Amino acid sequence: MDAGDGRWVGVASKRAAEILRAAWGESSDVDGLPGRLAAACVRSLPVTGVGMALMTDEGPAGIIAATDGAALVLEELQFTLGEGPCVDASGTGRPVLQPDLARTAPLRWPAFAEGALEAGIRAVFAFPLRVGAIRIGVLDLYRDEAGTLSPDALTEALSFADAATLVLLHAQAGSPATETFHELDERAEVHQATGVISVQAEVGMAEALVLLRARAFAEDRPVGDVAREVLSGAVDFGKAEDSG
Amino acid sequence: MAREQRLTEVFVELADTLVEEFDVVDFLQVLTERCVELIDTDAAGLMLDDQRGNLQVVAYTDESARLLELFELQKAEGPCLDCFATGQVIANVDLADARARWPVFTEAALGLGFTYSHALPLRLRRKVIGALNLFSLERKALTDDHVAVAQGLADIATIGLLHERALRDQVLLAEQLQTALHSRIVIEQAKGVLSARAGISVSEAFSRMRTHARRTGEQLTSVAEAVAAGRLHPGNLQPTPDAR
Numbered sequence: 001m002d003a004g005d006g007r008w009v010g011v012a013s014k015r016a017a018e019i020l021r022a023a024w025g026e027s028s029d030v031d032g033l034p035g036r037l038a039a040a041c042v043r044s045l046p047v048t049g050v051g052m053a054l055m056t057d058e059g060p061a062g063i064i065a066a067t068d069g070a071a072l073v074l075e076e077l078q079f080t081l082g083e084g085p086c087v088d089a090s091g092t093g094r095p096v097l098q099p100d101l102a103r104t105a106p107l108r109w110p111a112f113a114e115g116a117l118e119a120g121i122r123a124v125f126a127f128p129l130r131v132g133a134i135r136i137g138v139l140d141l142y143r144d145e146a147g148t149l150s151p152d153a154l155t156e157a158l159s160f161a162d163a164a165t166l167v168l169l170h171a172q173a174g175s176p177a178t179e180t181f182h183e184l185d186e187r188a189e190v191h192q193a194t195g196v197i198s199v200q201a202e203v204g205m206a207e208a209l210v211l212l213r214a215r216a217f218a219e220d221r222p223v224g225d226v227a228r229e230v231l232s233g234a235v236d237f238g239k240a241e242d243s244g
Numbered sequence: 245m246a247r248e249q250r251l252t253e254v255f256v257e258l259a260d261t262l263v264e265e266f267d268v269v270d271f272l273q274v275l276t277e278r279c280v281e282l283i284d285t286d287a288a289g290l291m292l293d294d295q296r297g298n299l300q301v302v303a304y305t306d307e308s309a310r311l312l313e314l315f316e317l318q319k320a321e322g323p324c325l326d327c328f329a330t331g332q333v334i335a336n337v338d339l340a341d342a343r344a345r346w347p348v349f350t351e352a353a354l355g356l357g358f359t360y361s362h363a364l365p366l367r368l369r370r371k372v373i374g375a376l377n378l379f380s381l382e383r384k385a386l387t388d389d390h391v392a393v394a395q396g397l398a399d400i401a402t403i404g405l406l407h408e409r410a411l412r413d414q415v416l417l418a419e420q421l422q423t424a425l426h427s428r429i430v431i432e433q434a435k436g437v438l439s440a441r442a443g444i445s446v447s448e449a450f451s452r453m454r455t456h457a458r459r460t461g462e463q464l465t466s467v468a469e470a471v472a473a474g475r476l477h478p479g480n481l482q483p484t485p486d487a488r
Contacts, residue, residue, distance in 0.1 A: 195436020
């Protein structure tokens with residue numbers, strides 16, 4: 001399978017694209033993708049461990065990856081206690097960066113703080129995995145020592161979050177892995193078209209985005225082009241039509 | 245003098261907004277619109293550092309696909325990027341002479357009929373977190389007074405983004421920037437949903453959501469989330485008086 005350099009447009013998505021390509025290149029086992037992504041994240045960043053959890057509209061829906069015991073504890077705590085930086089991040093859709101847990105966590109999340117500190121976790125950086133209103137999950141990085149993420153590390157972490165968002169989006173929809181690697185496009189028209197498709201096809205936003213990306217991939221065209229056609233009315237994803 | 249009066253009114257409007265609970269993307273949107281009005285230009289866009297090393301559009305005054313494209317391609321080249329990189333004001337660039345400097349950008353801007361472009365940095369002490377981009381159709385340079393007002397508005401945009409206390413903190417800055425970017429995406433998705441449901445343009449969809457937010461005192465992003473989730477139906481959103 002060739003992820004194809006030519007498909008990767010948009011300066012913003014280059015690093016996320018590289019990350020995805022590398023994870024795909026390691027093995028063609030689709031189910032193992034989130035785990036490989038998490039492992040790559042630990043190698044690439046000055047963090048001790050990484051966890052990833054799935055979210056649905058009803059709330060936390062499962063632990064997808066954990067690179068070590070403490071990462072697993074981090075994920076489990078959020079499920080059992082329903083509190084903590086990861087819970088806040090996935091619930092509010094805002095990243096929650098906590099460079100010094102011992103100082104800030106006991107006041108803010110007392111039950112979580114106890115469990116996390118006991119597991120040796122001293123800093124947590126939780127990134128919601130989302131595309132606007134589409135909330136898929138959360139990527140949690142932890143450190144066994146207090147300390148902030150440098151701007152470069154933050155940039156890298158955000159690129160991993162972008163990659164993880166795509167992986168989970170497509171995994172949840174059961175898409176062929178190849179569609180996951182079709183270009184990322186963040187322009188306004190793509191998001192508007194997602195909304196339009198969700199109404200036309202009578203599906204949720206996550207599914208709408210996957211449909212848009214699948215169509216672009218099938219026709220070997222940039223996502224932005226298909227999006228523009230959706231907005232102009234040239235393409236309709238309504239159920240009455242054969243949406244391929 | 246009418247303009248002084250208007251300047252005063254806008255100053256009061258923006259200041260009043262900043263002391264209340266407000267929606268950051270909504271605020272930035274209003275700011276770009278006031279900019280165009282006060283500085284006698286024809287289009288404006290506000291781009292923010294996405295912390296992955298690139299600029300993303302978070303507010304723009306015109307729904308035209310070609311204008312959006314003009315902002316999109318500035319991720320790679322253009323006055324906005326230069327301004328962001330150097331923190332220097334770029335004023336009164338005569339596009340007729342700009343081809344050598346920014347070939348792709350200039351072609352696109354001239355194609356839209358623009359004659360001048362300007363870019364002002366969103367500065368936070370020594371950091372630059374984004375840029376305000378302005379375009380003029382008429383062959384008329386901005387006066388120093390206009391440029392000063394434009395920089396003042398850019399500074400207000402920065403304040404609006406970082407209004408919380410202790411935002412010296414790198415952590416909160418990162419959280420705020422990412423949240424603004426996520427919110428913009430929700431708004432774009434909701435525009436798509438509403439336009440498809442109500443059979444209206446995305447521009448009218450945006451107006452209706454904004455009017456509803458004003459009327460109910462809800463935040464624009466909350467209204468957008470409700471629309472995207474199907475909790476707020478077109479019937480609850482009134483058409484705007486001079487709908488296009």
